[in-house]
Amino acid sequence: MNASNGPIARLSGLVKRFPMGRGHFTALRGIDLQIMPGEFTGVVGPSGSGKTTLLNIIGSLDTPSEGSAVVLGRSIGELSHKQAADLRNHHIGFIFQTFNLLPVYSVYENVEFPLLLLRKPAEERRKAVLEMLEWVGLSDKIRSRPSQLSGGECQRVAIARAMVKKPGIVLADEPTANLDADNSHHILKTMVRMNENFGTTFCFATHDEKVIRYLRRKILLEDGRVTKDETVKKPRLRRAGT
Amino acid sequence: MMAWKLAFRNLAGAGLRTWLNALVLSLCYFMIIWHKGLLDGWDRFARTEKIEWEIGGGQCWHSRYDPFDPFTLTDGHGPVPAELASRIEEGRAAAVLIAQGTFYPNGRMQSVLLKGIDPDQSVIKIPSGALKAENGTIPAVVGGRMAETTGLSEGDAVTVRWRNRHGAYDATEVTIARVFKTYALSVDAGQIWIPLDSLRRMMEMPDEATLVVLSRGSGLPGSLPEWTVKNPAFLLSDIDQLIRSKSIGGSVLYVALMGLAMLAIFDTQVLSIFRRQREIGMQMALGMTRGQVIRLFTLEGALHSILAAAIAAVYGIPFLAVLAARGFGVPQSSDSSYGIIVAEKIFPRYSAGLVLGTVLVIFITTAIVSYIPARKIAGMKPTEAIRGKIQ
Structure with missing residues (x-):
C-alpha cells in the first residue's frame, strides 16, 4: 500500500475489451508496465491508441478484461465499487481535458470537494484549499464560479482539486487539449513544480507536443500496445514566450 | 452531514432553478392545505349545525318511526316513556311530535311536516320561545329556506290542514312568529314548527311524541319498550358519509395536485441529473460512492420540499389565517347543488396534523421521485458519466 516501497502502478498482461455490436473492440492488448513513485510520465500516442482507457484503469474508473492492474497495492479488477471509490478518494487525483469542474460551486468549493469526501475537519480543509489555490495562483478567485474563469484558470482549479488531498498519483488526460500554448505551459510548469515539491507521481495521457516536452518518461502506445518506453534525462522545457 | 452540506450547496448554487421548483411546490402545499382545510372546516360546521339544531346528544325514536318513510308517521308515535318524560321535565330532553299536513302559502298548496316542540325547550336551537306568542292563532316558526320558497315572512298567517289520528281532516290558521336562519336543512325545508301541545291537540295525541331529542352530555337511556335509542354517531352517519364522499373527491384533487407537483420535481430531477x-x-471519479451519489441527489430533491414548505409558510400562513378568520364565501346556489349543509361562508380549519402530514407526504414523495433518477445515474460507469454518455 505504501507507494514509496514499490511501484505506484504495476500492470501485467493488461487487456481491455469493449463490447461492440456482436463482438468486441480490444483497446489494450497485453500491457506490461510499472509506474514508480515520483515519476512525471506520460502515455503518448495517437487518438484511439488506448491512452485514456489505460489511465481509466490505473485510476480505478474501469477494470481490466484480462491481466492485472495493481495500483497502490490494490488489484483494480478485484475491487468493489466502494473500494474503488475509496482508492480514488484517498490516493488518486484526476485532471481532464474538459476540466469537469462542478459548475454550481465556487473555485474554493470545487477544490474543497475531495476533502469533504475525506471528511477532513473544516480548518484543515480551509488551510489545504488556500494553500493549493496559492500554488496555482488563484487566491484572488476563490469566490468565482467556473463560468467566470478562463480555460486556463479552470484547468488550474482542476489541478488544485486533484492535488489538494496530496494523492499518490495524479492522472491527467489530455490536460492541455483545450488550452492555448501559454496556458498549457503555465499549468505544465505548475505540475512540474508540484511533482518536484510534493513528490506526487503524475501520469499523462497525451498526444500534445507541448506536454510531451515536459515528460521525463514517455510510454508510446500504439494500437493498444506499448511500442516504446523511454526515459528522458533532461526534458526540453519551453522558454517563456516561445 | 456531508450529503446535507453538498445538497445545500447544490441547491444554493442552482439559484433560480431551485427557487422556481420550490415556488411551484409551495403552491401545491398551499392548495392542498387550503382545500383540505376547507373540507375539514365544512365537515366541522356541518356536524356542529346538525348537532345543535337537530340531534342534540342523541335521540329516542318511536319504534315504528322511520324518517325516510313518511307512511310511518301515521303509526310512528306513542306516549313518552317515564324515563324520557322525567328528562323532559328536567329540561334534559325535548319531545317532538311529527305529523304530515298540507298548507296553503300565497294560494298554493304544499305538503308540509308539522313538528310540535315544547316552547320552553332549550335542547336544540329551534327558536321555540317564539311559539309562546299568542294572537288568537297558533304561532309557528319556519326556517329561512322554507320562508323563501313559500314566500312567507314573519306575521304572515297561513292555513294548515292535517288529518288527525282518526283520519278526520281539519284545518286552522297559523301565524309565522319567527323565521329562523339555520344551515341544517333537515329542520328547515318543508317544515313548520308549532307548539307541541297545539299539535297534540290537533292530532288528538295527548302526551305522545314521535321522537325525543336528548340534551348534549346527558347520556343515553337504556333500552325502552316501543322506543329505540339512536346515538349521535348513528344520527350523524348520513352527514359523515356525505362528507366522506366529498373527502374522497377532495383526495382525488389532493392526489392530482401531488401528482402534478411530483411530475414537475421528477422532470426537473431527471433533467437536472x-x-x-x-x-x-x-x-x-473524486471518490463518491454510488450510495453517496444517490443520497446526495435524493436529498437535494427532497430539500426542495423543505424549501417549498418555508416559502409556502411565508405567503400561505397569513393568507390562510385571514381566510380562517373571515371565512370562504360559498355561492348561494351551492345549497341546491350540494344538497347538504353549506354555509354562506365556510371557515377553513387547518390542524397541525393536516399541515405536518402534507409536509411529510410531499417530503417523502419528493424524495422518492428524486431517488429514481439518482439511482439510475449512479448505476452508470464513471467513465461513461464523465463523457456525458446518456444510457
Whole structure:
C-alpha cells in the first residue's frame, strides 16, 4: 500500500475489451508496465491508441478484461465499487481535458470537494484549499464560479482539486487539449513544480507536443500496445514566450 | 452531514432553478392545505349545525318511526316513556311530535311536516320561545329556506290542514312568529314548527311524541319498550358519509395536485441529473460512492420540499389565517347543488396534523421521485458519466 516501497502502478498482461455490436473492440492488448513513485510520465500516442482507457484503469474508473492492474497495492479488477471509490478518494487525483469542474460551486468549493469526501475537519480543509489555490495562483478567485474563469484558470482549479488531498498519483488526460500554448505551459510548469515539491507521481495521457516536452518518461502506445518506453534525462522545457 | 452540506450547496448554487421548483411546490402545499382545510372546516360546521339544531346528544325514536318513510308517521308515535318524560321535565330532553299536513302559502298548496316542540325547550336551537306568542292563532316558526320558497315572512298567517289520528281532516290558521336562519336543512325545508301541545291537540295525541331529542352530555337511556335509542354517531352517519364522499373527491384533487407537483420535481430531477452526468461522473471519479451519489441527489430533491414548505409558510400562513378568520364565501346556489349543509361562508380549519402530514407526504414523495433518477445515474460507469454518455 505504501507507494514509496514499490511501484505506484504495476500492470501485467493488461487487456481491455469493449463490447461492440456482436463482438468486441480490444483497446489494450497485453500491457506490461510499472509506474514508480515520483515519476512525471506520460502515455503518448495517437487518438484511439488506448491512452485514456489505460489511465481509466490505473485510476480505478474501469477494470481490466484480462491481466492485472495493481495500483497502490490494490488489484483494480478485484475491487468493489466502494473500494474503488475509496482508492480514488484517498490516493488518486484526476485532471481532464474538459476540466469537469462542478459548475454550481465556487473555485474554493470545487477544490474543497475531495476533502469533504475525506471528511477532513473544516480548518484543515480551509488551510489545504488556500494553500493549493496559492500554488496555482488563484487566491484572488476563490469566490468565482467556473463560468467566470478562463480555460486556463479552470484547468488550474482542476489541478488544485486533484492535488489538494496530496494523492499518490495524479492522472491527467489530455490536460492541455483545450488550452492555448501559454496556458498549457503555465499549468505544465505548475505540475512540474508540484511533482518536484510534493513528490506526487503524475501520469499523462497525451498526444500534445507541448506536454510531451515536459515528460521525463514517455510510454508510446500504439494500437493498444506499448511500442516504446523511454526515459528522458533532461526534458526540453519551453522558454517563456516561445 | 456531508450529503446535507453538498445538497445545500447544490441547491444554493442552482439559484433560480431551485427557487422556481420550490415556488411551484409551495403552491401545491398551499392548495392542498387550503382545500383540505376547507373540507375539514365544512365537515366541522356541518356536524356542529346538525348537532345543535337537530340531534342534540342523541335521540329516542318511536319504534315504528322511520324518517325516510313518511307512511310511518301515521303509526310512528306513542306516549313518552317515564324515563324520557322525567328528562323532559328536567329540561334534559325535548319531545317532538311529527305529523304530515298540507298548507296553503300565497294560494298554493304544499305538503308540509308539522313538528310540535315544547316552547320552553332549550335542547336544540329551534327558536321555540317564539311559539309562546299568542294572537288568537297558533304561532309557528319556519326556517329561512322554507320562508323563501313559500314566500312567507314573519306575521304572515297561513292555513294548515292535517288529518288527525282518526283520519278526520281539519284545518286552522297559523301565524309565522319567527323565521329562523339555520344551515341544517333537515329542520328547515318543508317544515313548520308549532307548539307541541297545539299539535297534540290537533292530532288528538295527548302526551305522545314521535321522537325525543336528548340534551348534549346527558347520556343515553337504556333500552325502552316501543322506543329505540339512536346515538349521535348513528344520527350523524348520513352527514359523515356525505362528507366522506366529498373527502374522497377532495383526495382525488389532493392526489392530482401531488401528482402534478411530483411530475414537475421528477422532470426537473431527471433533467437536472442527466444534464449533470459529467458532474456526477466527476464526483464519482473524486471518490463518491454510488450510495453517496444517490443520497446526495435524493436529498437535494427532497430539500426542495423543505424549501417549498418555508416559502409556502411565508405567503400561505397569513393568507390562510385571514381566510380562517373571515371565512370562504360559498355561492348561494351551492345549497341546491350540494344538497347538504353549506354555509354562506365556510371557515377553513387547518390542524397541525393536516399541515405536518402534507409536509411529510410531499417530503417523502419528493424524495422518492428524486431517488429514481439518482439511482439510475449512479448505476452508470464513471467513465461513461464523465463523457456525458446518456444510457
